[in-house]
Amino acid sequence: NAGVTQTPKFQVLKTGQSMTLQCAQDMNHEYMSWYRQDPGMGLRLIHYSVGAGITDQGEVPNGYNVSRSTTEDFPLRLLSAAPSQTSVYFCASSYRLAGHNEQFFGPGTRLTVL
Amino acid sequence: GNSVTQMEGPVTLSEEAFLTINCTYTATGYPSLFWYVQYPGEGLQLLLKATKADDKGSNKGFEATYRKETTSFHLEKGSVQVSDSAVYFCALRTLLTQGGSEKLVFGKGTKLTVNP
Numbered sequence: 001n002a003g004v005t006q007t008p009k010f011q012v013l014k015t016g017q018s019m020t021l022q023c024a025q026d027m028n029h030e031y032m033s034w035y036r037q038d039p040g041m042g043l044r045l046i047h048y049s050v051g052a053g054i055t056d057q058g059e060v061p062n063g064y065n066v067s068r069s070t071t072e073d074f075p076l077r078l079l080s081a082a083p084s085q086t087s088v089y090f091c092a093s094s095y096r097l098a099g100h101n102e103q104f105f106g107p108g109t110r111l112t113v114l
Numbered sequence: 115g116n117s118v119t120q121m122e123g124p125v126t127l128s129e130e131a132f133l134t135i136n137c138t139y140t141a142t143g144y145p146s147l148f149w150y151v152q153y154p155g156e157g158l159q160l161l162l163k164a165t166k167a168d169d170k171g172s173n174k175g176f177e178a179t180y181r182k183e184t185t186s187f188h189l190e191k192g193s194v195q196v197s198d199s200a201v202y203f204c205a206l207r208t209l210l211t212q213g214g215s216e217k218l219v220f221g222k223g224t225k226l227t228v229n230p
Contacts, residue, residue: 004157033217040222041222042118042203042220042221042222042223043158043203043218043220044220045217045218048217058217090157090158092158102160102163103160103218105150105157105158105159106157107155107156107157108156108157
């Protein structure tokens with residue numbers, strides 16, 4: 001199993017540009033989520049999904065869109081990038097959280113918005 | 115709301131020193147508690163977990179005990195190695211409002227550097 005994969009690893013955008021961060025998992029996990037990591041802030045939840053066709057907002061959803069058309073993929077879209085979205089983005093997945101299942105994290109995407 | 119507070123870093127130790135990273139939490143109910151580790155340039159990995167009071171999680175020589183009375187989950191290791199250099203995150207699992215789903219609430223992370 002490849003686990004959780006993310007592409008690209010690094011990305012530089014100009015303010016106002018759009019892009020999609022890709023996330024895929026091959027563990028048949030129902031639950032997938034996106035976090036951003038900023039210095040001194042820990043990780044904050046952006047959006048999450050409990051299964052194909054179901055998504056919802058986390059703590060910091062503004063400026064981001066998600067969709068979940070398949071179990072495997074959970075892309076994160078920035079429609080109009082802003083410097084405040086400069087961060088490291090992590091995708092995570094787990095079996096449907098009804099207990100204490102471990103979340104598996106991807107290697108991250110480092111995004112810089114100029 | 116639910117929150118996690120862990121000691122500010124960075125922490126610098128010599129090899130074979132004793133490590134403690136403090137973590138306290140605020141939560142309703144009885145959350146599960148976790149320590150995640152992030153090695154340089156990588157994503158987070160689960161290090162250990164505890165799901166109820168007085169449980170002790172352990173892995174790779176690290177230990178943490180779920181103390182309900184002090185709302186704490188301090189991470190300890192008796193003898194650190196250079197390879198333990200990483201950022202350590204304390205986290206708790208909490209319920210989201212919609213659909214009964216859950217999320218992880220993370221502390222801000224503590225950077226540990228171990229020198230030979």
